[in-house]
Amino acid sequence: MAARGPGRVSVLLPTYNERDNLPLVVWLLVRTFRHSGIDFEIIIIDDGSPDGTKEVAQQLEKIYGSDKILLRPRARKLGLGTAYIHGMKYATGNFIVIMDADLSHHPKFIPEFIRKQQEGNFDIVSGTRYKGNGGVYGWDLKRKLISRGANFLTQVLLRPGASDLTGSFRLYRKEVLEKLMEKCVSKGYVFQMEMIVRARQLGFTVGEVPISFVDRVYGESKLGGNEIVSFLKGLLTLFATT
Amino acid sequence: MPHPAPPAGGARCRLSSELQLPSSPARGAAVTAHLGTGRGAAPAPGAAPSQAAMTKLAQWLCALALLGSAWAALALAPPGLQPPAPLRRALLPLPVYLLVAFGCYSLATVGYRLATFNDCEEAAAELQEHIRAARADLRRRGLRLGDQ
Numbered sequence: 534m535a536a537r538g539p540g541r542v543s544v545l546l547p548t549y550n551e552r553d554n555l556p557l558v559v560w561l562l563v564r565t566f567r568h569s570g571i572d573f574e575i576i577i578i579d580d581g582s583p584d585g586t587k588e589v590a591q592q593l594e595k596i597y598g599s600d601k602i603l604l605r606p607r608a609r610k611l612g613l614g615t616a617y618i619h620g621m622k623y624a625t626g627n628f629i630v631i632m633d634a635d636l637s638h639h640p641k642f643i644p645e646f647i648r649k650q651q652e653g654n655f656d657i658v659s660g661t662r663y664k665g666n667g668g669v670y671g672w673d674l675k676r677k678l679i680s681r682g683a684n685f686l687t688q689v690l691l692r693p694g695a696s697d698l699t700g701s702f703r704l705y706r707k708e709v710l711e712k713l714m715e716k717c718v719s720k721g722y723v724f725q726m727e728m729i730v731r732a733r734q735l736g737f738t739v740g741e742v743p744i745s746f747v748d749r750v751y752g753e754s755k756l757g758g759n760e761i762v763s764f765l766k767g768l769l770t771l772f773a774t775t
Numbered sequence: 776m777p778h779p780a781p782p783a784g785g786a787r788c789r790l791s792s793e794l795q796l797p798s799s800p801a802r803g804a805a806v807t808a809h810l811g812t813g814r815g816a817a818p819a820p821g822a823a824p825s826q827a828a829m830t831k832l833a834q835w836l837c838a839l840a841l842l843g844s845a846w847a848a849l850a851l852a853p854p855g856l857q858p859p860a861p862l863r864r865a866l867l868p869l870p871v872y873l874l875v876a877f878g879c880y881s882l883a884t885v886g887y888r889l890a891t892f893n894d895c896e897e898a899a900a901e902l903q904e905h906i907r908a909a910r911a912d913l914r915r916r917g918l919r920l921g922d923q
Contacts, residue, residue, distance in 0.1 A: 553920075556909070556913050556918055556920065557905075557906055557909045557910070557913075560909040560912065560913055561905060561909060589918075592917075592918050592919070593918070596913075596916050596917070596918060636902065636906070639898070639901075639902060639905075663888070666893065667893065668892060668893025668894060668895045668898075669892065669893070669894070669895060670894060670895040670896065670898055670899040671899070672892075674889075677889055677892050678885075678889055680892075681885050681888045681889045681892065682885050684888075685881065685884060685885050685888070689881075690831060691831055692831070734828070745893070745895035745898035746895070747895060747898055747899045747902050771831075772830075772831045772832050773830060773831075773832040774830055775830060775831060
């Protein structure tokens with residue numbers, strides 16, 4: 534392994550009502566890491582899901598061992614940003630993977646992230662739906678149009694140097710993520726966008742790996758007028774302040 | 776900081792080439808603003824370059840002001856200093872042309888990318904297969920799964 538490449542990878546999995554998906558994601562993660570021989574730990578940050586996600590996580594802890602599955606729940610829903618901060622406190626890896634626990638991000642891409650990281654000694658490797666073999670499944674034309682339009686607008690206004698700003702499947706060097714978490718204040722889609730924008734500002738390097746995004750298999754996926762309005766607000770805020 | 780490489784435009788950042796900038800006012804804005812802030816000059820990572828750099832909004836305003844005043848100076852010059860008539864006839868509607876060109880470029884780009892957005896059918900099928908395998912294995916290990 535390269536000197537500054539990943540020794541151990543900590544996966545942060547913030548969950549809220551993911552009882553059905555969580556075991557499957559964990560199983561896929563464990564399989565992927567064991568196949569590729571990468572040292573790992575999975576940190577589950579459950580925000581008091583009423584559906585019993587925490588109990589499922591406890592069972593997973595028993596199955597895979599408490600050195601591999603770290604359950605670090607919180608009492609109630611406190612948001613994604615603070616979930617990462619909370620999870621990171623317990624992370625022992627020098628690299629952190631953040632991903633959704635709803636199966637839209639397949640763990641099979643993590644070894645590719647790590648390869649890409651080593652290739653260019655990147656600080657961040659971001660999954661991208663908009664390049665190469667990347668793509669989406671389960672989106673209709675309208676959803677695709679909004680996504681492409683929003684992405685184009687973002688590229689023109691912010692020139693961020695990365696093709697997928699709103700994606701949330703990424704590998705971070707731990708100290709880089711810590712530093713970014715101090716700076717980023719946005720919520721939702723804008724949060725992921727701000728992470729990349731600030732990263733570029735601070736001079737961190739970003740590599741990209743095409744990923745396929747399979748929209749939620751179980752449970753509802755949402756993109757309403759509210760999301761679009763708050764995305765635009767966030768975009769303009771970043772445009773005016775960064 | 777352990778990463779002394781240039782932040783943007785460096786050999787390691789093949790991404791910047793990916794940015795397709797519009798060939799119109801926006802492009803002028805981008806280029807001018809980029810040079811203006813000297814971001815290519817690699818501020819030391821972590822040395823809070825954000826304090827020195829202009830915001831994107833300021834970059835746009837700067838570039839627009841530059842281009843706008845250049846245009847106004849040429850287009851609205853007093854009769855004695857005016858450029859030759861044919862040039863002037865082309866100059867007057869130039870901002871509108873550029874705006875229309877940028878609009879066309881945007882529509883074409885978004886349209887093309889929309890049309891070529893990959894549908895990951897295989898990825899979805901593979902995921903279903905993996906889910907079946909995961910369920911079977913987890914049951915074997917004694918995990919109680921939902922009824923789905």
